[in-house]
Amino acid sequence: MDRPIFVTRPDMPPLEELEPMLRQIWQSRILTNGGEFHARLEQELARYLDVPYVSLTANGTLSLMLALRALGIEQGEVITTPYSFVATTHALQWSGLRPVFADISPKGFALDPDRVEEQITPRTKAILAVHVYGHPCDCAGLRRVAGRYGLPLIYDASHAFGVRMQGRSLLEQGDMATLSFHATKVFNTIEGGAVICRSLAMKQEIDRLRNFGFAGETEITGIGINAKLDELRCAYGLAALRHVDDAIARRRSLDAIYRRELGAVPALTVPPAPAEDVEWNYSHFPVLVPQGRDRLYERLKSDGILTRRYFYPLITDFEPYRTLLASQKICEAPNARRAADSVLCLPLYPDLPEQTLLRITDLIKKYC
Numbered sequence: 001m002d003r004p005i006f007v008t009r010p011d012m013p014p015l016e017e018l019e020p021m022l023r024q025i026w027q028s029r030i031l032t033n034g035g036e037f038h039a040r041l042e043q044e045l046a047r048y049l050d051v052p053y054v055s056l057t058a059n060g061t062l063s064l065m066l067a068l069r070a071l072g073i074e075q076g077e078v079i080t081t082p083y084s085f086v087a088t089t090h091a092l093q094w095s096g097l098r099p100v101f102a103d104i105s106p107k108g109f110a111l112d113p114d115r116v117e118e119q120i121t122p123r124t125k126a127i128l129a130v131h132v133y134g135h136p137c138d139c140a141g142l143r144r145v146a147g148r149y150g151l152p153l154i155y156d157a158s159h160a161f162g163v164r165m166q167g168r169s170l171l172e173q174g175d176m177a178t179l180s181f182h183a184t185k186v187f188n189t190i191e192g193g194a195v196i197c198r199s200l201a202m203k204q205e206i207d208r209l210r211n212f213g214f215a216g217e218t219e220i221t222g223i224g225i226n227a228k229l230d231e232l233r234c235a236y237g238l239a240a241l242r243h244v245d246d247a248i249a250r251r252r253s254l255d256a257i258y259r260r261e262l263g264a265v266p267a268l269t270v271p272p273a274p275a276e277d278v279e280w281n282y283s284h285f286p287v288l289v290p291q292g293r294d295r296l297y298e299r300l301k302s303d304g305i306l307t308r309r310y311f312y313p314l315i316t317d318f319e320p321y322r323t324l325l326a327s328q329k330i331c332e333a334p335n336a337r338r339a340a341d342s343v344l345c346l347p348l349y350p351d352l353p354e355q356t357l358l359r360i361t362d363l364i365k366k367y368c
């Protein structure tokens with residue numbers, strides 16, 4: 001193969017659609033700290049995602065830190081999953097919070113509410129769950145556990161842009177949800193993110209915190225940070241948003257071909273799509289290869305197909321965390337470990353040609 005095939009490739013809006021907005025920015029010289037495109041993107045995203053409030057941020061990691069800060073979670077322990085992108089745990093550590101890990105459920109990839117409950121102590125201050133691959137967590141189970149102990153529940157919904165469950169946005173679950181608009185995600189602003197709040201007061205708190213805590217020219221209401229999204233990225237996002245439905249439809253049809261081609265390969269398992277009452281975004285195409293996953297990864301790589309082992313290693317196995325957590329008894333998390341040791345995410349992005357996809361599945365069948 002001539003050029004490498006990456007696991008994802010950023011979706012970009014047509015340049016012609018961006019150009020008039022860029023001209024306007026050059027004319028107005030309003031570059032950041034809010035502006036027309038920022039206001040419009042917050043409005044249009046709220047409409048598209050079907051949530052009352054959207055607060056744009058500079059990225060998904062800062063979105064998590066802002067959510068924790070706005071909910072007043074400033075010390076103690078937070079129960080989270082080892083099966084995620086490292087940023088989920090990094091955000092806790094940067095916020096001075098101690099991550100405590102619970103296992104994922106044996107079916108699926110998200111936190112098991114029963115395992116979460118086992119980790120709760122008087123030091124527990126919140127639960128941070130992740131909708132891995134955009135598959136909804138067991139939200140009812142997590143809500144029950146959080147409710148029983150009076151704990152705030154935050155969702156890292158970085159993979160769950162546009163996902164709906166029982167006719168409602170998945171982003172309505174929990175006390176707050178965060179999004180990432182990084183170039184690798186279903187919807188991107190190159191870098192960017194958002195926090196989804198339940199109330200206007202909370203949205204306003206996030207909006208102050210992302211701008212150093214300023215509540216006016218001469219007043220600071222909290223230890224804020226700089227997490228603002230600039231006008232260029234907001235304009236890019238407005239142009240991208242017009243195409244996101246097409247992008248998801250295209251992802252859906254590629255997902256269907258993968259399922260058709262790989263569903264009966266004995267050496268691997270294709271995890272089922274989310275339940276019927278879920279409108280999914282087809283953000284990833286993971287397969288589980290219990291034997292020889294790394295060999296398959298290497299062989300595909302030598303053919304120029306760069307799959308990714310999302311999420312391997314487990315967060316608890318990365319060196320800074322191994323040392324940081326050495327003194328605490330880390331939960332065994334056998335389900336997370338099994339997933340990490342067998343998962344392989346295959347290339348999936350809207351302009352992946354079907355021919356290329358079929359070449360990938362043919363090679364996988366050959367190597368398995």
Ligand SMILES: *Cc1c(COP(=O)(O)O)cnc(C)c1O
Nearest residue numbers: 059060061085087088158180182
């Ligand atoms: C991408 C991602 C993040 C981090 O988002 P950034 O915008 O890159 O900071 C956090 N959590 C998960 C699950 C992600 O996939």
